[in-house]
Amino acid sequence: MSKIKLTIDNRQVEVESGTTIYKAARELGIDIPVLCYMDLHDLNIENKPAGCRICVVEVEGRRNLAPSCSTNCEEGMVVKSHSVRVLNARRTVMEFILSDHPKECLTCLKSGHCELQDMAVKLGIREIPGEAIAEMSTYRLDTSPSIVRNLDKCIMCRRCETMCNDIQTVGALSAIHRGFMAVVAPAFEQNLEHSTCTYCGQCVAVCPTGALTEVNHTNEVLRHLADPSKTVVVQTAPAVRAALGEEFGMEPGELVTGKMVSALRSLGFDFVFDTDFAADLTIMEEATELLSRLQNHLEGDGTARLPILTSCCPGWVNFFETNFPELKDVPSTAKSPQQMFGAIAKTYFAEKQNIKREDMIVVSVMPCLAKKYECQREEFSTDGNPDVDISISTRELAAFIRQANIDFKTLPDEEFDNPMGESTGAGVIFGTTGGVIEAAVRTAYELHTGKKLEKVDFEQLRGLEGVREASIDFNGLELRIGIAHGLGNARKLLNDVRDGKSKYHAIEIMACPGGCIGGGGQPFHHGKSEILKARASALYREDQDKPIRKSHENPFIKVLYDEFLGEPNSEKAHKLLHTHYFDKKKRITIKQ
């Protein structure tokens, strides 16, 4: 790579060729404002349509202003990032954008986290000239089980489109209409529910404004908490504890497990449990299923479907049901930890506590928006009573805590309740890409070989590379493992499986880039991929510190099998902990 010298705001800088003006300016500490641009470099995700034109700069010798986010530096270039011409243009363009944006900041769900609001503050916008005669582009509100689309607030940054099409290859969202009415929506402007949407929520995670938000379920939770006839049980997913602190100004990657438990108790939940417990249970079932399929395969059974695919991610389940329905018997039949938890809570635990099913409410706190849809699936209910009643996101929990006047940072650390609060390190790492399969390997190895696994850390399974693979020696049997996070990466592995070319025995797939730590319900990363890395390392840290790090050694799991389920993959386990999948290609309609 050759070096290029240029001048920005009268200061010289030398950069690699191919560097954009925006990045070169950052090297000088010049922070050119960007709005539509987003760079999650650790995940190889970049959105630069050069559409908002906020980042324009003056380049000497050019007729027009240049968007710094996508204009490459050239040798000898002279750039001005804050000349009168630039500042006036930037402000005028911002006024244009605001003139077509509802002035609902006070009541907007995104208020305080809105990048458009921040930009208005940064640019010092105090009025919107011509507002009185400015028509607004308005659209139909669309509410799905997980995501609300209020496109009046869309600024056409196209980040959601990049995530949905380029990264996830879901293709539910793309620009439609043109000119003033141009907006990002499903084809034919149908509802999200009738599109190929998987509810992964990556569109929500990157939306700079309140155009895409989660369906808010906190009021329902509050109503149940206030009802003395209900026993309200809460479970918290592993990735939540690694991110919740960010909502209260704590550093990304700071683990807040104890404070979170304490806050949930203060909110009035009767039992505060850990989804990690159910994650351990998932491993028991999934590892057993893997070993049995493997065994059958090794014995020459042609019907044994390999590779086995993990099934704990609901966005991923929606994806293959819609895109690869012909492979619906390939993934593990094990339910996700959220649903295993609900099934056990409303049977085993309810019986133990002598609580009637209809009097128990199971709430889950998830880093995920697809979980909202998952818990509403018909097959996850008994006589119309769902195993998990309500799923709220990390962000919703944070808002809930704030509303309850809880000073989160000063809370004491508390422990989860038992019996469903005890978990191993294996359950914890479910929250990051590679974690589920690492947890499964720890258990499968010992079950298969009968030997004790000395080194439980499988470094080769970790990292943020989109597709990873590893082979692990299972006493002479080489177990080949594939890992993909992000549905676009999953599609690559799935195509191979469909074409019979896959070389793996087991594949872990997470819909969201980074796994659950980067889920659609997590605190907004605002395009900073360092945050995702910090969350992942927090989970590995918690795993490291756990006294027990293999799921099958969880004493409460042992008791659960002894007292209630019998053994993994038993008939009862199958009834409560396993599911089946549907062909949802036909779900896609052009109805409105």
Next chain:
Amino acid sequence: MHLLVCGGTGCRASESAGIEAKLKSELEKRSLDQSVQVISTGCFGFCEKGPIVKVMPDNTFYTQVTPADAETIVAEHVVKGRRVESLIYTDPSSKEKVEESAKMGFYKKQLRIALRNCGFINPENVDEYIARDGYLALGNIITGMKPQEAIEIMKESGLRGRGGAGFPTGLKWDLTARTEADQKYVVCNADEGDPGAFMDRSILEGDPHSVLEAMAICGYCIGSDKGLIYIRAEYPLAIERLKIALSQAREYGLLGNNIMGTEFSFDIELRYGAGAFVCGEETALIHSMEGLRGEPTLKPPFPSESGYNGKPTNVNNVETLANIPVIYLKGAKWFSSIGTEKSKGTKVFALAGKINNVGLIEVPMGTTLREVIFEIGGGIKDGKKFKSVQTGGPSGGCLTEKHLDTPIDFDNLIAAGSMMGSGGMIVMDEDDCMVSMARYYLEFTVEESCGKCAPCRIGNKRLHELLDHICKGNGKLEDLDRLVNMSNVIKDTSLCGLGQSSPNPVLSTINNFKDEYDAHVTDKKCPAGQCRDLMEYFIIEENCVGCTACARVCPVAAITGERKEPHLINPAICIKCGACMEKCKFDAIIIQ
């Protein structure tokens, strides 16, 4: 003897197909069908007086012919050798009959290079094109020239792109030729979108082979074997004739593998556009052909590096291509001897608006606007006063009296605050209001913006709203400053040529007709009497005889008065329909 009947879209719409059929049957009746041929040609350009029938070899030019006239033409002209006087064109200023086209004011100053075969040959017969030295240039080049030699000739000729931007064609070819790739493409941009412009359509309808030949030459020069013509689906006749031309060229071995027995292979495919104006922008056009949304992307990279499917692509406009075969036949020197210093050759213009001779003309670069409007165009309709001419289509500028002696070329038009564009020329007279004219053009760009970048998507809408506000009499003086600032910022920050030029009509009318804007905002008057909200109907007391005709015709009973007494219009009730003024026989009603 040949009877040439115009088969262009305009004349077709006025039953020229019926004329053709009638001529044929009349000839057949008299057993003359073997000695006299009826040929359907491309557009003659003189659309104002269509349908056109031209008799060769005596050059008689019949205008406004109807199918009923066909019998007279055959009986009189063909059989008796007498010209049909009633169908001969009368010069509107001298009132003299002009029998031959070469002597008509409309044709005298024209020099037809791109249109050389339009109105001359049957576009559906490749033999007629070949008889006019068609495919000779291609043959000469592929059998006797190295690609680089041919590119040098193109550079020497000085030909610049006729699509609007005026980029040197030879240089474009050279850049694409120099980019290494396993596949390159030649694209013909036939997405003619300027309202009122139809030169590309006429060329494709009248002389499709010249475009195919030029594309093959380009393919040879840049090292491509694949051509694509992107044509709007609204041009069915052009598409039909292109299809016929393609199959005839293939049949003759002029397209396909090993053209004329050489190593060179080249074939062409048609791609249809849905009529979005922005798809005339080359990157948007390429994305549309790729099956993506027709949206522009930032340049660089230019298509010559990365175009269709990421491969080097040379995009040339129809008119540019039509010039190319002749340049190779007559030489670069011949071509560069025509025109001005920096703009060589000719340019086709579509004359429209308040002008006597509406139609398609081709003149050498450097011809003045005065020559075009008053000599070729025959001056302003109904003896009105010339006010302004809009060149360059909806995103060009309005030029005035003081620009009339400007020699037309790329650079002069830009210097005058307008542009060449694709060659639209709309003439306005004293009755046209320049504020509502600017509003009208903005209406078009608002409609046709793709919506990708904020300044074009929202800014143009705001410009349009403000112009509308002013036309309705609600404008303030400071609004004019806002118009100018918004216009400058939209030009300065927009992503593609559409937004970078869409405010031109606003800026040029403010520059040239400031007093008219002032009148709208300060006096609340429209000097041209066009803005309905600023007009007031008024009865001159002295002229009114009290006949009550106006009161009786008024649909809203706004006029009161006794019989034989002067009447009065109540402006609060008046809806400004103009019915009273039309009815008044005493010129008593005026607009103020």
